[in-house]
Amino acid sequence: MTILGVEDVVSGYGSMEVLHGLSLKVEEGQVVCLLGPNGAGKTTLLRTIFGILRPWKGKIYFKGEDISGFPPERLVRMGMAYVPQEYNIFPSLTVQENLEMGAFIREDDIGPRMEEVYELFPDLADRRKSRAGELSGGMRQMLAIGRALMLNPELLLLDEISTGLAPFLVDAIFERIEQLNEQGVTVFLVEQNAPKALQSSDRAYILEGGEKKAEGSAQEIAEDEEIGRLYLGR
Ligand SMILES: Nc1ncnc2c1ncn2[C@@H]1O[C@H](COP(=O)(O)OP(=O)(O)OP(=O)(O)O)[C@@H](O)[C@H]1O
Ligand SMILES: [Mg+2]
Secondary structure, three states: OEEEEEEEEEEEEOOEEEEEEEEEEEEOOOEEEEEOOOOOOHHHHHHHHOOOOOOOEEEEEEOOEEOOOOOHHHHHHHOEEEEOOOOOOOOOOEHHHHHHHHOOOOOOOOHHHHHHHHHHOHHHHHOOOOEHHHOOHHHHHHHHHHHHHOOOOOEEEEEOOOOOOOHHHHHHHHHHHHHHHHOOOEEEEEEOOHHHHHHHOOEEEEEEOOEEEEEEEHHHHHHOHHHHHHHOOO
């Protein structure tokens, strides 16, 4: 089943068109990555999917429903979660408080879910009373993911969560993503680190200049020398 469908989406800021009619799909249960250079429009696409920007044209479907123009709160309730590229935690709050904020719309007991998130990220459990702003870059990104997981999302949108991290932390983050996916979460991730993202993904899309330049299985994209040379800096 297709969990996310983007059809001929045009979007941008003010009068500046960034996405020029983009179509892609994410199948339920998969990890799909979106790769492309700086300024390609990757973040703009995630913002448009998550309802922070409204598509000028085209449609967005989530679990078969047309969600074009739905606000983020509504999408969160439907099972979508988004980890933005920047400002994705509250630095002055503790780890625990950040996780609580992630569960803001839940009225039931969030304790069990919080323990599951701590199981996935044991380092966070050890630091639950620390201020998020005191954590290392890698731990902050883990916290940002943990926060998004507090509402048991079916689809997780991740924007460059590994950028700027040391290689062993990048590996740790991708291991967690694969683990989450095994638990049934569909993941759509935007990455600069193409080799790593392709290793962990089922499918991949290449975006440049607001247009789709290639798509295929992650393996096909990883092995395509021309794509590597043109878009992935190989
Ligand atoms: N808030 C904004 N207002 C106006 N223009 C913006 C805004 N955010 C991004 N842009 C512009 O939109 C275009 C696409 O930017 P976007 O952030 O989507 O790229 P990206 O692929 O995510 O790049 P990066 O890899 O650097 O994060 C760029 O030309 C950028 O300057
Ligand atoms: Mg971006």
